[in-house]
Amino acid sequence: MAFNSLTEFLMMGTHGVYVWSAYGFSTLTLVWLVWNTLATRRKTRDTLRKRFLRNQAR
Amino acid sequence: MSWAWFHKLGSPKWFFSWSKPWALPLFCFGCLSLLIGLVWGLVFAPADYQQGNSFRIIYIHVPVAMLAQSCYLALGAAGFVFLVWQMKMAPVFIKAMAPIGAVMSLVALVSGAIWGKPTWGTWWVWDARLTSVLVLFFLYMGIIALQNSLEDQVLANKAAAVISVVGLINLPVIKYSVVLLETLHQGPTFTLTKKPEMPAEMWLPLLFAVIGLYCFVAGVVLWRMQSEILMSEHRSSWVKQEVTKHGF
Numbered sequence: 001m002a003f004n005s006l007t008e009f010l011m012m013g014t015h016g017v018y019v020w021s022a023y024g025f026s027t028l029t030l031v032w033l034v035w036n037t038l039a040t041r042r043k044t045r046d047t048l049r050k051r052f053l054r055n056q057a058r
Numbered sequence: 059m060s061w062a063w064f065h066k067l068g069s070p071k072w073f074f075s076w077s078k079p080w081a082l083p084l085f086c087f088g089c090l091s092l093l094i095g096l097v098w099g100l101v102f103a104p105a106d107y108q109q110g111n112s113f114r115i116i117y118i119h120v121p122v123a124m125l126a127q128s129c130y131l132a133l134g135a136a137g138f139v140f141l142v143w144q145m146k147m148a149p150v151f152i153k154a155m156a157p158i159g160a161v162m163s164l165v166a167l168v169s170g171a172i173w174g175k176p177t178w179g180t181w182w183v184w185d186a187r188l189t190s191v192l193v194l195f196f197l198y199m200g201i202i203a204l205q206n207s208l209e210d211q212v213l214a215n216k217a218a219a220v221i222s223v224v225g226l227i228n229l230p231v232i233k234y235s236v237v238l239l240e241t242l243h244q245g246p247t248f249t250l251t252k253k254p255e256m257p258a259e260m261w262l263p264l265l266f267a268v269i270g271l272y273c274f275v276a277g278v279v280l281w282r283m284q285s286e287i288l289m290s291e292h293r294s295s296w297v298k299q300e301v302t303k304h305g306f
Contacts, residue, residue: 002104009101012111015176022115022172023100026122026165030274033161037281044285048292048301 068145070287071296077280085277088270092121095267103260115173117264120247121271123166126194127229129159129275130222133201134229137222140215147283149215150290152222153205154282158275160198167191178242186235187243190228197225 003009012019099117106113133155140148170188171181182188201218208214236243247254247264254261291297 001102003101012114013105015110015112018112018172018176019100019114022169023096023118025168025172026118029161029165033158034278036157037278037285041281041285044288045301048288048297051292052298052302 068143068147070146070150070291071294073147074284074287074300077284081277081280081284083277084273084280088273088275088277091266091270092274093270095121095263095265095270098263098266103263104257106260109177112173112176115169116247117267119166119169119173120264121268122162122169123191124268125271125275126159126162126166126191127232128272129155129162130194130197130225130229133159133222134226137219140219141223149205149218150283150286151279152201152215152218154279154286156198156201156205156218158279158282160195160202162275163191163195163198167195174242180242183242185241185243186239187232187241190232190235193228194225194232197221197228 010016010020096117100114103114103117105111133152136148136151136155139145140152167188170191174183175181201221204221205214205218208217235241236245247256247261248268288297288301
């Protein structure tokens, strides 16, 4: 392990703010991408399912 | 060699049922490998003797920057396939991939800027590497805008394919900008011909993160393509079956 304590790990020498902001931004953006992908998937399924059921009822 | 697989790619139905079982495992394996790479790089890898701990940004910056370029290469290939063979799956792929590429290039730009501040003393310089990656981001945004704004879908697909192919010229500019031109940016970490100049405990976690992110993107692009196929093929009876009977 490259660090002796949790504080040392969070401080990253003097670079904590840079390392953690870079990782924070990257994580949030990638999580958004996955969320957007799965939301589109769910929306597509629901829209089509509703449309087919409506046509069937007619 | 049989070309049957290539012709099958023209069939959305075939692609959908073939790709369905792949998306989730690829995504999960990708997340796992990415996580291993990032934790290893953040906690266990030794600090750089020059840059200290800020060098740990490499474990996210290099993978997303590689993906930003690879996604574009794939986009260009799909554009070419569409323009030459009018293959149906090509515009589906472009539409699914462009937002992923845009995200990757944005994260590469932002994480690079944050890395630049403690390392070079500045967030941004207008040199060849940074500018060409910014152009890459705008290319992705242009393709997304074109596909969503043009009313005529046939025209939109063609225009997006043309930009994808023309934009390929930007990739060698990105690749060689750090080797041939004056720049603040360091040279490439991984090359095909030489061993990395870092010790293994520094580049191995990076390799995990890169492979992980490739699989992560493969899973995500398959999911996006599957939604796109269902939407564009909604008149076919197999889509109806897929959506109403199976859990999807």
